[in-house]
Amino acid sequence: MAGIAGLVFLLAAVTQAVSGFGSAMVAVPLLAIAVGPATAVVAATLVSLPLTAGAWRRERAHVDGRLARVLTLAGVLGMPLGLFALTRLDDRSLTALVGVGLLVVVALMWRDVTLPAGRGSLWASGVTSGLLLTSTGMNGPPLVLSLQGAGLAPRRFRATLQAVFCVQDLVAVAAFALTDHLDATTWAAAAGGVAGLPVGWAIGNRIFGTLSPERFRAVVLAGLVVTAAVALGNAFLRS
Template structure:
């Protein structure tokens, strides 16, 4: 696949993924990583998604800065720093096929947890634990959202505050992960092309998703997004075992 092909696919994938992020607050990586892993290697897919995610969540964090639970965001972010080295180790040790399987199966399990709304106690202990797991998932699979989502669901936050807090947590985690990826040399022309194309698709995707977020009940879109994520995971799984 040429760089032009990679860029075209990344543009489409991240436009859709940004829309999912705007609607649910957490859909970017869950959509983008499995789909990008079909056209580039899984490690590159994780790196690309994290870099594009840093741009998206940075912009969204600034926009949603009035709708953030700051103490909660600080706990989730600080704890994530403990999990990130474990995720980086996993990313380095697993071969391409094994990482593809981990991403696909992990996504199915995480979507399942979100579908059944696994109840978690509200409190600092839950948030610290979710932060550690989230950090590990970010640097190994790029999909750090579900643990954070589950911990915030326990707080029963209003949709706008829920989304705003998520963006701040993701932005801080993505920043640390991107620095680590660059330091370890996980950047090449393919990744750079995909990142630039993905960033170009973010504004349109967020604009569409934000309009949907404001127009229709969140629960309706939650079902649509989770259904889409399930299909995405199945596609990634079939590619991994092919």
């Protein structure tokens, strides 16, 4: 288990370092094959916490504080509904939700969709991200779409995302603990995942800035399509 999780999260950390987001979108569908979707969601959030905390610490000078505060607070408001879905949905439904969610993300990114940078849009994105975090582990898409609309430079974009991810992850882990989602299997998967983080981030950080925007976009979209197919195939096999 720890070895599988280590490899999965190594790949996830590469994605996070290169793009600023995407670790859960890689980790949850793949890890769900081994441990089930609910455990994968919780383990991915546990592993994301040290990953994003370290990135936030290293790049804190580049964080847009106003955007980070609004998106974080709004995210906390959306978490209870996502936690309800995680608790109530069966494994097949939850896995299918992850897969469909990824395909929606791919479609939005393919169409270069961005959200307006107004206050209402920020709050809506934040609430949606919190809901998605505690139900699928994938809180990145609405945050990415919103921050793209704000027109942040790449390093400021990545740094602000890490700050929001870190605080949202911390609150989500506390919620998972209060609802008895932190079992032995989850901790084992998370421990293996944490072991794979340093190598994955180091590889991804070397890649960051070397890919052209067009090639980077193609690689990200292709990877998300593959992981979505894995999730939907897993859901079908569970029927």
